[in-house]
Amino acid sequence: MGTIVKSEKCDDEIFWRWFVTQRTYTISDLTSLFDVTTRTLRYYEEMGLLTPQRRGTQRLYSERDRVRIQLILRGRRLGFSLEEVRDMLSLYDADPTEITQLREVIHRGDEKLAQVEEQIRELQAVRKELLEWRGKMQQTLASKMKGEQQA
Amino acid sequence: MGTIVKSEKCDDEIFWRWFVTQRTYTISDLTSLFDVTTRTLRYYEEMGLLTPQRRGTQRLYSERDRVRIQLILRGRRLGFSLEEVRDMLSLYDADPTEITQLREVIHRGDEKLAQVEEQIRELQAVRKELLEWRGKMQQTLASKMKGEQQA
DNA sequence: CTGTAATATTCCGTTGACGTCAACGGAATT
């Protein structure tokens, strides 16, 4: 991990812009950053979710790749399949030239959005049920403790 | 599917209460009700998520089973594993006699709750990003259409 | 220059969540 600290003395605008945009990562940088294995990152690449550059045979991940990994992992945590994640990433990738294509991609985005919102609603229902359950359990606990005290 | 309509003439309280609480379902009732296969329901049973009664060799699902299936399927939609779903169901099952056990189960519930809330937050972040993306795309679309009109 | 730690590729294994197929049981209808 190229240990570059910000304020060395080269913190002029130009360098900093270079640092932020051109910063690259080795595969192990990212495995330790996100706590995943190299196998996982290579698999994501195999599935077409990542396309890091190569320096010879070695992979060189860009800032963009890093962000994509972050998005992929969040998607996985939320229960999306890699295929679904790829669909969502393709939304951000797309820079459609034709208006019809543009409309179509917006439409696909709207569908995903609706799906996400539905998922939020269901999760809130789960949350509500858990809270109600918790209330009842607390009550049970309180009454039990009262009984305990009297005995 | 025993086609029992409500208002036949036997809709007195007692019968209705029996109907609602003692109603049973065959496996195919439930597969058509939830659009899952028999394999799925048997698998859930194999994994200890369901324990339907038996009439001879046939499974007889109760109202409680039906509700559990509903919860399981919602959990799956939300990206929980069957194991996680079982944990959550066990919360509702538990009727702990000892106070320490009671505290422990409440604690587990709180952990799940925290997890659910974190998941909601992440989903809302996804939603926000999608909305921002949509805004930009709309803008692109608008400017493109303007150009189109002039040409 | 040389060892050794990091990477790459390849290939087989595993786990979760089912699908699928064969072989059969029992009730009901014809």
Place this chain on the structure above:
DNA sequence: AATTCCGTTGACGTCAACGGAATATTACAG
């Protein structure tokens, strides 16, 4: 008695998403 329609139990197949070992190359610190 034969057919039809659920339903059952194995047992094996499958697909996604990696795990892990073996082997072969680099890359770079001393």
